[in-house]
Amino acid sequence: MVLDYFNASPKEYKCIFTSGATAALKLVGEAFPWSDQSCFMYTMENHNSVLGIREYALSQGSAAFAIDIEESLDHSRGNLMSVKVSQHQIQRRNEARFFEKEPTGGAYNLFAFPSECNFSGLRFSLDLVKIIKEDSDRILEGSPFCSGRWMVLIDAAKGCATQTLDLSKHPADFVVISFYKLFGYPTGLGALIARNDAAKLLKKTYFSGGTVAASIADTDFIKRRQEIEELFEDGTTSFLSIASIRHGFKMLNSLTMPSISRHTTSLTTYVRKMLLALKHENGASVCTLYRSDNVKVVCHGWGPIISFNLRRPDNSWFGYREVEKLASLSQIQLRVRNIEWERTLGFPQTGCFCNPGACAKYLGLSHSDLLSNIEAGHVCWDDYDVVNGKPAGAVRVSFGYMSTYEDAKMAYLLWMWLLKFIDFVRTSFVSLPNQIGRYHLRERPSSFLNEGPRKLLAGGVFLKSITIYPIKSCAGFSAASWPLSSTGLQYDREWLLKSLTGDILTQKKVPEMCLISTSIDLHQGILFVESPRCKERLQINFKSNTCNGSTGEDFHIHGQRYEGRSYNNEVNIWFSQAVGQPCCLLRCSMSNYYLNNSRCVGMRRDVQSRLNFVNEAQFLLISKESVSDLNDRISSNMKNSALGVAVQVNPMRFRPNLVISGGEPYAEDGWRTLKIGDNCFTSQGGCNRCQMINLVNEGGQMQKSNEPLATLASYRRVKGKILFGILLRYETADEVEQETNSWLQVGQEIHPNSF
Incomplete structure (x- = not known):
C-alpha cells in the first residue's frame, strides 16, 4: 500500500x-x-x-x-x-x-x-x-x-x-x-x-532479535536475515499503527491528490493575498512574506505554506513571540499541536521550524549574525525573537487536506478560522488612523508611559506590602518588615527546584508549584515549607549542614552562571511528592554568581547587580492604583462585550515584591530612581508580562483565562512587550557581603525622581 x-x-x-x-x-x-x-x-x-x-x-x-x-x-x-x-x-x-x-x-x-x-x-x-x-x-x-x-x-x-x-x-x-x-x-x-x-x-552494525537468523553468545558469530525489511526493522514494529494506515490511504485515494493540491493551493493563495493587502496608515506594508515568484531555484511550484513576519509603521519588526502571545489571547494557538487543526485546517507555528538553512536564507542572516545571536544567548525555543534589529524566526501558516467543500461543517470551520486569523493580524498589528485607544493598538512612543508630569495624591505614596518568595515559582509570604541584602530582599528566590533531567522547574511547566507555601523565621534561621500533598511541614535550617558535598553545581539561567548547593535525599523526596515528579532542591551559593558575560547584555535587564534565581531584576514593584485602573478597564471591556461578570485582579496575581499605594495610576512608569526610607533604588524599566498572570489558584485548582493579559495588551504594548509594574535594583555600597543592616518596612514613604 x-x-x-x-x-x-x-x-x-x-x-x-x-x-x-x-x-x-x-x-x-x-x-x-x-x-x-x-x-x-x-x-x-x-x-x-x-x-x-x-x-x-x-x-x-x-x-x-x-x-x-x-x-x-x-x-x-x-x-x-x-x-x-x-x-x-x-x-x-x-x-x-x-x-x-x-x-x-x-x-x-x-x-x-x-x-x-x-x-x-x-x-x-x-x-x-x-x-x-x-x-x-x-x-x-x-x-x-x-x-x-x-x-x-x-x-x-x-x-x-x-x-x-x-x-x-x-x-x-x-x-x-x-x-x-x-x-x-x-x-x-x-x-x-x-x-x-x-x-x-x-552497512548495518547493530543487530536485534528480529534482524538475525542466528547468533552465538560466546563467540563472534551472527547470521543476519536476508530480506531488507527484516534486516533493518529492529525490535517489534508498531504493528497496530501499521494496520491503521490503510484508513489514511483510503481517504487520500478517495479525495485524489490533484483535488487536494488544488484545494490547498486556493486556501494558500487567499490568505497570501489578504496578508499582502494589509497596509498601515502611512501606506507601509504590514506583512513580509518569505517567498519570491522570481526565485531562480529548480522549482516545481509552491506548497501550501505561508511564512511571514510583521512590521510596524516605522519598518521595525514585530517579534514572532509577540504575535504568538497576542494570538493566544484571540484563541488562535500558534504552537499547540492538534491533529485535526494541523492536518485539515490551518496550523500556525513560530520560529525557524528546525530548518536553519532556509531560515537564514530567507531572513537574510549571515554567519556573523547567527554566531552573534548564539553568543547573545539565543537558542532554539527561547523567547528572543528579534536580535540586533533582525527577526530570528518567522510565523508560518500551513494547510493540508480537509474532507471536501461539500462537507458543510468542515468548510464552515475552515472559513471561520481564515477570517479569524486575518482579522487577528489586522486588529493586532495594523496601524490605522483615529483608533489609538482600541485593542489593536500596536505601539506607542515611550513617552506614553509618562504622559505629562505625574502628581502625587495629597497623602503621598507609601509602601503597602512586602512579599518574599524564597523558592522560585512557589508561593511567597508577606512581612511587615524585612532586611535587604546585596541581592534584593534577603532570601528572596534563593532556592529553586530542578528536575533530574536538569530542567529548572517553574509554574509554566509545573503549575502545582503555586500550592507550595513558604515562610521564614529570621530568629531561628529556618525556612518552613508546606504542601497539600505532604502531611508533614518541612523545616530547612539555614545554618545546619543539610547540603550534600563540599562543591557546588554549576548551571545557567537567563545567561547568568550560578553555583547551587543540593540537599539531602529526605528534602528532595519531600519536594518530589509536593510537585508530583522527581526533583531536587538547590540553594544559590554565596560565591561566584555575578553576571560575567557581557555578550548577554540586553537579554537580562539587570547586568550589574548580584542576583539570586530571578528572571530579570532584584525587585518587582506594583502600584495598587495601577491595578485598580486595570480592573476598571477589565470591567468596562466585559460590559461592552456582554461576556458576563468581570474578573477582579488582585495585585498578588503579578507576584510583586513591593506593592505601593498612593499617586496616580502608572506614575511608576516615569520613575528613574526612588527612595524608600533611607534605601535607594534604580528603575530597570517596565516588567514584560506573559501568560502566567492569567493563571489563578481557585480551591487548589489552577484556572486559566484571557485576563488580565488581554486587557493589558490593548493599552500597555511597547515595542513588542506588554508592560505592567517596574523592575528595581537596590543601590548599595556593599558589593561583597550578602547581608546589610538596611530594612524595608510597610508604611514607609516613597520619594520618587522622574525622568
Missing part, C-alpha cells in the same frame, strides 16, 4: 517501517558506506533531521557541503533548462587524511533534498534525482566529487501530503516519509522507502 502510493514497484523498492521520518534519516546516515573519498551534499533548505546525517559523514572522514541550486536557459542546448550549483564551504574533520590520495571516483556520495521546504513551501523539481545521478560531472564540474557514484535521498515528509511523488519517474535511492504528516495519524510511525540495490549497500 505504501509503495503503491509512490508508484514504486516491489521489485525495485522495499518499505522499511521506522518510528518516524527522523528515524528513517538516522538509519541512512548510520548505515551509508561512507569513506574518506565520500561526500554528503545537501540543499540549504533542509530540516535539521537531514543535516544530522552530516555528523555521520564527517565522523567517517567524508566531506560535506551545502549547495544552492539555480536554473537558467541554456541556449547552447536549444534553450533547455540548465541547472547550476552554487557550492558552500566544504566541511571536513580530517583534512590530512583526505589529501593523502586522490579521489578515485569509486566512492559512494549522497545528495539530500526535500520535496518541499517546510519553511517557505518551495517545491524542488523532482528531476533533480536524474540530474544528480546522471549528470554530476557537468553539475559539479571542477569539484573532486564530480565523478563519484551519487545516490539521492528525498525528504518527502512534508511534500508528499499535497504533491505526488512518482518513483517510477523519479527513481530516488531513498525516500523518507511520516504518516503523521501525511494524514494526521498515527504518531510515531514513519518509513524509509529504499531501492533494493541501494539498500544492499547500507
Whole structure:
C-alpha cells in the first residue's frame, strides 16, 4: 500500500517501517558506506533531521557541503533548462587524511533534498534525482566529487501530503516519509522507502532479535536475515499503527491528490493575498512574506505554506513571540499541536521550524549574525525573537487536506478560522488612523508611559506590602518588615527546584508549584515549607549542614552562571511528592554568581547587580492604583462585550515584591530612581508580562483565562512587550557581603525622581 502510493514497484523498492521520518534519516546516515573519498551534499533548505546525517559523514572522514541550486536557459542546448550549483564551504574533520590520495571516483556520495521546504513551501523539481545521478560531472564540474557514484535521498515528509511523488519517474535511492504528516495519524510511525540495490549497500552494525537468523553468545558469530525489511526493522514494529494506515490511504485515494493540491493551493493563495493587502496608515506594508515568484531555484511550484513576519509603521519588526502571545489571547494557538487543526485546517507555528538553512536564507542572516545571536544567548525555543534589529524566526501558516467543500461543517470551520486569523493580524498589528485607544493598538512612543508630569495624591505614596518568595515559582509570604541584602530582599528566590533531567522547574511547566507555601523565621534561621500533598511541614535550617558535598553545581539561567548547593535525599523526596515528579532542591551559593558575560547584555535587564534565581531584576514593584485602573478597564471591556461578570485582579496575581499605594495610576512608569526610607533604588524599566498572570489558584485548582493579559495588551504594548509594574535594583555600597543592616518596612514613604 505504501509503495503503491509512490508508484514504486516491489521489485525495485522495499518499505522499511521506522518510528518516524527522523528515524528513517538516522538509519541512512548510520548505515551509508561512507569513506574518506565520500561526500554528503545537501540543499540549504533542509530540516535539521537531514543535516544530522552530516555528523555521520564527517565522523567517517567524508566531506560535506551545502549547495544552492539555480536554473537558467541554456541556449547552447536549444534553450533547455540548465541547472547550476552554487557550492558552500566544504566541511571536513580530517583534512590530512583526505589529501593523502586522490579521489578515485569509486566512492559512494549522497545528495539530500526535500520535496518541499517546510519553511517557505518551495517545491524542488523532482528531476533533480536524474540530474544528480546522471549528470554530476557537468553539475559539479571542477569539484573532486564530480565523478563519484551519487545516490539521492528525498525528504518527502512534508511534500508528499499535497504533491505526488512518482518513483517510477523519479527513481530516488531513498525516500523518507511520516504518516503523521501525511494524514494526521498515527504518531510515531514513519518509513524509509529504499531501492533494493541501494539498500544492499547500507552497512548495518547493530543487530536485534528480529534482524538475525542466528547468533552465538560466546563467540563472534551472527547470521543476519536476508530480506531488507527484516534486516533493518529492529525490535517489534508498531504493528497496530501499521494496520491503521490503510484508513489514511483510503481517504487520500478517495479525495485524489490533484483535488487536494488544488484545494490547498486556493486556501494558500487567499490568505497570501489578504496578508499582502494589509497596509498601515502611512501606506507601509504590514506583512513580509518569505517567498519570491522570481526565485531562480529548480522549482516545481509552491506548497501550501505561508511564512511571514510583521512590521510596524516605522519598518521595525514585530517579534514572532509577540504575535504568538497576542494570538493566544484571540484563541488562535500558534504552537499547540492538534491533529485535526494541523492536518485539515490551518496550523500556525513560530520560529525557524528546525530548518536553519532556509531560515537564514530567507531572513537574510549571515554567519556573523547567527554566531552573534548564539553568543547573545539565543537558542532554539527561547523567547528572543528579534536580535540586533533582525527577526530570528518567522510565523508560518500551513494547510493540508480537509474532507471536501461539500462537507458543510468542515468548510464552515475552515472559513471561520481564515477570517479569524486575518482579522487577528489586522486588529493586532495594523496601524490605522483615529483608533489609538482600541485593542489593536500596536505601539506607542515611550513617552506614553509618562504622559505629562505625574502628581502625587495629597497623602503621598507609601509602601503597602512586602512579599518574599524564597523558592522560585512557589508561593511567597508577606512581612511587615524585612532586611535587604546585596541581592534584593534577603532570601528572596534563593532556592529553586530542578528536575533530574536538569530542567529548572517553574509554574509554566509545573503549575502545582503555586500550592507550595513558604515562610521564614529570621530568629531561628529556618525556612518552613508546606504542601497539600505532604502531611508533614518541612523545616530547612539555614545554618545546619543539610547540603550534600563540599562543591557546588554549576548551571545557567537567563545567561547568568550560578553555583547551587543540593540537599539531602529526605528534602528532595519531600519536594518530589509536593510537585508530583522527581526533583531536587538547590540553594544559590554565596560565591561566584555575578553576571560575567557581557555578550548577554540586553537579554537580562539587570547586568550589574548580584542576583539570586530571578528572571530579570532584584525587585518587582506594583502600584495598587495601577491595578485598580486595570480592573476598571477589565470591567468596562466585559460590559461592552456582554461576556458576563468581570474578573477582579488582585495585585498578588503579578507576584510583586513591593506593592505601593498612593499617586496616580502608572506614575511608576516615569520613575528613574526612588527612595524608600533611607534605601535607594534604580528603575530597570517596565516588567514584560506573559501568560502566567492569567493563571489563578481557585480551591487548589489552577484556572486559566484571557485576563488580565488581554486587557493589558490593548493599552500597555511597547515595542513588542506588554508592560505592567517596574523592575528595581537596590543601590548599595556593599558589593561583597550578602547581608546589610538596611530594612524595608510597610508604611514607609516613597520619594520618587522622574525622568
